[in-house]
């Protein structure tokens with residue numbers, strides 16, 4: 240149990256060995272490759288994950304995928320609200336075995352649901368997640384679209400990332416025109432500033448309740464992650480024996496390649512996640528003082544993370560949140 244990264248069985252970096260999956264994935268396509276492996280090896284009957292809405296390419300919705308092609312429709316991150324954990328009872332209704340991919344909060348909801356209904360546990364073969372800096376509001380998507388010069392009603396395909404690493408935010412219109420922008424601009428300038436307040440208060444950005452977690456295994460440049468386009472590379476953390484045995488089996492089946500890394504390597508690839516975990520208790524202190532709401536977070540080692548980061552950064556964050564919550568409420 241690591242105070243910043245949660246339960247760790249193994250830390251690796253890697254990518255999908257199928258070049259198409261690696262290319263289409265957000266990072267190294269590892270999540271999609273693992274889901275395809277689970278389907279094709281008969282361990283699950285379907286995968287529940289998120290993809291662009293079938294009715295509106297600017298929206299995102301939960302999708303049930305039963306083969307490689309369907310899994311790949313969901314490859315790539317959707318940086319907008321997406322209710323992956325909606326109507327959980329429908330996932331269990333058929334009695335089939337499945338794997339679930341969602342944000343850390345989606346997985347936490349799923350775990351809580353199954354914990355109250357232990358008879359459902361055998362159907363949930365794997366819960367996978369990814370590190371999550373937070374979800375930008377749908378306005379962020381509208382801003383990306385406007386900056387691309389595209390009109391909502393005309394767009395037939397919209398993706399935030401993928402098709403390269405980190406890949407481009409891309410809008411294709413009915414007449415076949417395509418406009419795109421790089422990740423520095425889409426995430427750095429338009430989507431990132433639209434993160435919802437609840438996400439800034441989230442105590443679990445790294446999927447501590449999942450069997451395994453993927454993230455961008457950014458290479459460093461001048462002390463910062465390097466967002467220049469290159470071949471995709473995922474960070475892959477296994478948290479449970481189930482997650483670990485899937486990864487070993489997928490490596491043996493040549494679905495993914497993965498190289499050993501150390502827990503100490505993670506902060507260089509994910510500096511934002513370290514900072515947030517260290518200061519989030521300070522932010523909640525401010526919310527508690529403002530609103531009288533004091534949630535309990537068990538097993539996330541937030542105090543240990545705060546001490547590792549130091550009291551001053553947490554207090555600075557508490558003050559910032561105190562002012563902000565006063566303005567907007569929670």
Ligand SMILES: Cc1cc2nc3c(=O)[nH]c(=O)nc-3n(C[C@H](O)[C@H](O)[C@H](O)COP(=O)(O)OP(=O)(O)OC[C@H]3O[C@@H](n4cnc5c(N)ncnc54)[C@H](O)[C@@H]3O)c2cc1C
Nearest residue numbers: 264265266268269270271288289313315317371372454455
């Ligand atoms: C809102 C958001 C914030 C993120 N923040 C970080 C971060 O701080 N650090 C980091 O390293 N990575 C972050 N990522 C994840 C990162 O972009 C990659 O998705 C991750 O590295 C997995 O890459 P992959 O190539 O293995 O996955 P892929 O093979 O591309 O598969 C991605 C999977 O994620 C699912 N998915 C995509 N969007 C959503 C969504 N909105 N809700 C639920 N499921 C979804 C898809 O259905 C698909 O199954 C974030 C992603 C999102 C959606």
